[in-house]
Amino acid sequence: MTIITNRRKLLAGMAGGLLLPGCDSWSRSESFKNVLSSAEDLSRVSQRLVGGRNGLAREYTLADLSPRHRMNGNRTADTSAYRTMLANNFATYRLRIDGLVERPLAIPLDRLRAMPQRTQITRHDCVEGWSAIGQWTGVQLSHLLDLAGLSEQANYIVFHCADSFGDTPYYESIDMVDALHPQTIMSHAMNGEPLPEGHGAPIRARIERQLGYKHAKFVMRIEAVESLDDIYGGKGGYWEDVGDYAWYAGI
Amino acid sequence: MTESTDAEPRPGDLVKRHKLPTRIWHWINAIAIVILLMSGLTIFNAHPRLYWGSYGANYDPAWLQIGGEGERGYLQVGDWQVTTTGVLGRWRDSEGNISTRAFPSWSTIPGFYSLATGRLWHFFFAWIFALGWIAFLITSLWNRHVQRDLAPRKSELSPRHIWHDIKQHARLRFPTGAAALKYNILQKASYIGVIFVLIPLMILTGLTMSPTMDAAWPWLLDIFGGRQSARSIHFICAMLLVLFILVHLVMVVLAGPLNEVRSMITGRFRLPGKRDAEPPAQPATEAAE
Numbered sequence: 001m002t003i004i005t006n007r008r009k010l011l012a013g014m015a016g017g018l019l020l021p022g023c024d025s026w027s028r029s030e031s032f033k034n035v036l037s038s039a040e041d042l043s044r045v046s047q048r049l050v051g052g053r054n055g056l057a058r059e060y061t062l063a064d065l066s067p068r069h070r071m072n073g074n075r076t077a078d079t080s081a082y083r084t085m086l087a088n089n090f091a092t093y094r095l096r097i098d099g100l101v102e103r104p105l106a107i108p109l110d111r112l113r114a115m116p117q118r119t120q121i122t123r124h125d126c127v128e129g130w131s132a133i134g135q136w137t138g139v140q141l142s143h144l145l146d147l148a149g150l151s152e153q154a155n156y157i158v159f160h161c162a163d164s165f166g167d168t169p170y171y172e173s174i175d176m177v178d179a180l181h182p183q184t185i186m187s188h189a190m191n192g193e194p195l196p197e198g199h200g201a202p203i204r205a206r207i208e209r210q211l212g213y214k215h216a217k218f219v220m221r222i223e224a225v226e227s228l229d230d231i232y233g234g235k236g237g238y239w240e241d242v243g244d245y246a247w248y249a250g251i
Numbered sequence: 252m253t254e255s256t257d258a259e260p261r262p263g264d265l266v267k268r269h270k271l272p273t274r275i276w277h278w279i280n281a282i283a284i285v286i287l288l289m290s291g292l293t294i295f296n297a298h299p300r301l302y303w304g305s306y307g308a309n310y311d312p313a314w315l316q317i318g319g320e321g322e323r324g325y326l327q328v329g330d331w332q333v334t335t336t337g338v339l340g341r342w343r344d345s346e347g348n349i350s351t352r353a354f355p356s357w358s359t360i361p362g363f364y365s366l367a368t369g370r371l372w373h374f375f376f377a378w379i380f381a382l383g384w385i386a387f388l389i390t391s392l393w394n395r396h397v398q399r400d401l402a403p404r405k406s407e408l409s410p411r412h413i414w415h416d417i418k419q420h421a422r423l424r425f426p427t428g429a430a431a432l433k434y435n436i437l438q439k440a441s442y443i444g445v446i447f448v449l450i451p452l453m454i455l456t457g458l459t460m461s462p463t464m465d466a467a468w469p470w471l472l473d474i475f476g477g478r479q480s481a482r483s484i485h486f487i488c489a490m491l492l493v494l495f496i497l498v499h500l501v502m503v504v505l506a507g508p509l510n511e512v513r514s515m516i517t518g519r520f521r522l523p524g525k526r527d528a529e530p531p532a533q534p535a536t537e538a539a540e
Contacts, residue, residue: 023286023289023360023361023362023372024361024362024363027360027361027363027365027368027372028361033368033371035375036371036372036374036375037371037375038375039371039374039375039377039378040374042378043374043378047461047463047464047467048463050464050467050468051463051464051466051467051468052467055463055466055467056466057462057465057466058465058466058469058472060305064305064306066306066308066310066311067310067311068310069308070308070309070310123305123306123462123478125460125462125478126298126308127297127366127370128297128298128366129294129295129297129298129460129482130298130300130307130308130309130479131305131306131307131308131478131479132306132308133305133306208462208466209462209463209466210462210463211462239367243365243367244365244367244368244371245367245370246367246370246371246374250461250462250463250464251374251458251460251461251462251463251464
């Protein structure tokens with residue numbers, strides 16, 4: 001048996017010795033990561049192909065709600081401007097919609113609440129692996145973009161947020177397929193209550209066919225753009241810029 | 252498996268064993284599965300808890316959990332808990348730093364913790380793995396590898412035959428001569444289990460974790476009982492694949508690694524001759540070892 005154990009050790013050692021350090025140096029190489037991330041485009045194209053533009057995420061019932069919906073990312077936006085708005089119950093908050101639109105808008109919260117509403121009970125899937133089910137109420141992004149008169153040149157919608165990691169503000173972006181999707185809403189209420197601070201008050205984007213980090217919290221401004229290249233780090237989102245996370249987070 | 256020859260091949264003959272598509276798929280898979288398993292452990296480390304049902308997060312009860320508590324690491328399954336300090340939940344990396352991640356760095360890709368990079372590896376090789384499986388399936392149905400070599404014969408399914416095969420395996424007595432060219436029933440069962448059950452389950456439960464795929468194919472959520480159940484099944488099937496690979500490697504080593512590995516590279520296999528050490532005939536074998 002000695003020979004066999006040695007042989008197995010040898011094989012394991014060969015696998016470990018060759019594969020692992022190799023993987024780690026490749027994992028740090030930008031060009032190799034670019035090769036790996038080509039699968040992201042393949043995933044996006046094929047998922048859109050089988051799912052279509054308007055395939056709906058499953059909607060659950062009140063009986064399915066998570067007893068306690070986990071928060072993630074920033075629990076607050078730590079700026080004096082945000083503190084002031086939080087203190088006055090967002091009376092001075094305006095959701096700005098600008099960029100490639102005909103009529104830039106600044107919409108107060110009570111006007112948002114008076115617009116046609118959509119309520120959906122959906123599952124929030126974090127990139128880490130956990131899921132929580134919550135009820136979200138808000139205005140369809142497509143409705144807001146209609147009001148603002150979206151330009152034909154707009155390819156992406158960027159969400160600018162009040163929260164930041166260190167000095168780097170959080171932001172996210174989606175393409176027009178997800179922006180115009182019926183379940184994409186700017187939500188101001190969760191489980192029948194005004195959106196709690198920890199979940200991104202006063203407004204959080206719901207992008208129901210993508211992972212949690214796309215669902216920008218503390219949204220202050222919605223900008224329509226032609227390209228993401230000039231927005232912050234150019235990769236379309238905070239986590240995309242700083243940490244190699246996929247811009248398309250459908251899987 | 253064999254080329255049609257008039258004479259029955261004899262022990263010692265070098266004969267054709269594995270077809271080219273089987274060999275290509277085997278090695279692509281060998282690489283892809285190892286990378287998928289190890290990058291999968293990186294992804295698991297981001298949230299080392301498993302649940303049943305649609306939702307599941309830190310406030311919800313987990314059926315499996317790997318964690319650290321004070322100085323010890325543990326694995327908990329239901330109410331049963333075992334201390335795993337040094338391996339799971341609390342371990343030292345190669346530089347001696349203590350980590351409280353679930354799986355240790357030697358088992359993950361990358362070896363340093365990066366969920367984003369683990370996901371890059373995982374989804375790239377998931378495509379290779381899934382497309383390779385589909386191509387193998389089509390080719391092997393087309394060239395009748397599945398029907399001829401993998402499908403069990405009626406006679407092989409009798410409890411007596413299966414029991415006989417189990418006993419032969421337990422005594423490490425493998426077929427010799429031309430019989431070694433055919434898969435035995437235990438081999439067939441494990442290959443069928445992997446190719447037709449485990450791999451499709453891995454792919455489908457993987458897709459069920461994708462929010463876009465759940466919108467495109469809502470039936471995925473129904474067949475697996477929710478996204479978190481799918482995540483649990485994905486993990487269980489991955490562990491079963493690890494078990495398969497370990498048994499597979501042990502069998503290759505016991506059956507003659509050079510001959511077996513050659514047959515998977517060149518396709519040529521030297522038929523094993525009669526065993527020269529039959530345990531009943533030589534009671535002193537154990538002592539001799």
